[in-house]
Amino acid sequence: MTAFPVFDGHNDLVLRLLKGDATAEGVANGLNDGHIDKPRAVKGGFAGGMFAIYVPSPRDAAAREDEMQKPSYDLPLPDPLDEDFAVGWTERGFDALDDLERVGAVRICRTVDEISATLGAAEMAAVVHIEGAEAIDRDFARLHAYHARGLRSLGPVWSRETIWGHGVPFRFPSDPDIGPGLTDAGKALVRECNRLRILIDLSHLNAKGFDDVARISDAPLVATHSNAWAVTPHSRNLTDRQLDAIRDSGGMVGINFASAFLRPDGQMNDDFGLDIVLRHFDHLVERLGEDRVGIGSDFDGALVPKPITDCAGLPNLVAALRTHGADDALLKKVTHGNWLRVLRLTWGD
Numbered sequence: 001m002t003a004f005p006v007f008d009g010h011n012d013l014v015l016r017l018l019k020g021d022a023t024a025e026g027v028a029n030g031l032n033d034g035h036i037d038k039p040r041a042v043k044g045g046f047a048g049g050m051f052a053i054y055v056p057s058p059r060d061a062a063a064r065e066d067e068m069q070k071p072s073y074d075l076p077l078p079d080p081l082d083e084d085f086a087v088g089w090t091e092r093g094f095d096a097l098d099d100l101e102r103v104g105a106v107r108i109c110r111t112v113d114e115i116s117a118t119l120g121a122a123e124m125a126a127v128v129h130i131e132g133a134e135a136i137d138r139d140f141a142r143l144h145a146y147h148a149r150g151l152r153s154l155g156p157v158w159s160r161e162t163i164w165g166h167g168v169p170f171r172f173p174s175d176p177d178i179g180p181g182l183t184d185a186g187k188a189l190v191r192e193c194n195r196l197r198i199l200i201d202l203s204h205l206n207a208k209g210f211d212d213v214a215r216i217s218d219a220p221l222v223a224t225h226s227n228a229w230a231v232t233p234h235s236r237n238l239t240d241r242q243l244d245a246i247r248d249s250g251g252m253v254g255i256n257f258a259s260a261f262l263r264p265d266g267q268m269n270d271d272f273g274l275d276i277v278l279r280h281f282d283h284l285v286e287r288l289g290e291d292r293v294g295i296g297s298d299f300d301g302a303l304v305p306k307p308i309t310d311c312a313g314l315p316n317l318v319a320a321l322r323t324h325g326a327d328d329a330l331l332k333k334v335t336h337g338n339w340l341r342v343l344r345l346t347w348g349d
Contacts, residue, residue: 008049009254009296048125053093086134132158172266181208220251225296254296
């Protein structure tokens with residue numbers, strides 16, 4: 001394992017398992033394509049991260065990527081999901097993570113000490129994250145049950161509407177100030193997550209929802225996989241005002257490798273160099289400080305830059321940061337230290 005193990009704010013490996021594009025045994029043995037498996041993780045220093053359980057909408061992801069290669073776009077949001085369908089899919093996601101642990105691909109971690117103990121191991125440290133809380137009931141019984149199964153991070157919305165609030169559409173150019181924020185139920189969900197010490201992910205919330213969380217939450221503000229709107233004016237990215245609120249709360253941002261959120265032209269095209277990633281890095285460090293920037297790759301859920309390609313390519317990013325002037329202390333913070341800091345604050349470890 002590299003001297004700079006990467007703890008990642010967001011990946012969608014579980015989605016590939018649930019869609020049948022990968023198997024737990026394939027992840028353990030390197031028999032699948034995609035961005036993540038155990039052999040490539042060891043090679044690239046991918047030590048683990050937040051493993052998202054995400055319930056997909058029927059819309060064809062390939063069609064969305066085609067639309068996002070135009071100079072501007074405004075994709076319609078999918079319809080809200082049926083709760084029973086979301087519950088079934090989410091519980092299969094927990095089972096898939098259990099399968100990954102059974103075959104030795106991951107260790108499910110519930111504390112920062114468990115993550116730290118796994119950073120040098122062959123298995124990936126897996127923190128359970130739910131992206132879009134459609135499977136959570138209004139009485140929070142399932143929230144408590146999922147917490148008992150290892151849930152430690154939750155995004156109230158993916159981009160589609162939920163009973164908890166409203167997300168941002170895939171729109172370029174656009175700022176994130178689109179639509180209303182959290183519902184009353186969503187505000188109650190934030191308070192319950194605070195009580196359970198579950199991290200609240202801001203990455204897909206619109207501006208008003210972000211502000212609602214900032215007013216209500218007593219935890220650091222965290223966007224697990226987002227970039228700088230000042231570099232790429234995409235609705236999914238964070239404005240300087242939002243970055244300042246994250247900084248003031250002691251939170252952090254994980255840099256998203258999705259091409260459309262990195263490229264200044266907003267296009268889903270992976271043919272570009274790491275200099276664009278470094279532009280986002282510079283802006284985030286300037287607004288947030290060195291202690292509040294990490295990586296939130298979106299591996300297995302996005303088209304990532306060709307110089308990275310998959311988790312085995314992470315040393316290319318580390319080398320680019322080194323050439324850009326990052327010393328050992330900063331590299332340790334960006335690759336994993338900042339995530340351990342904010343998770344310790346959030347979880348009360």
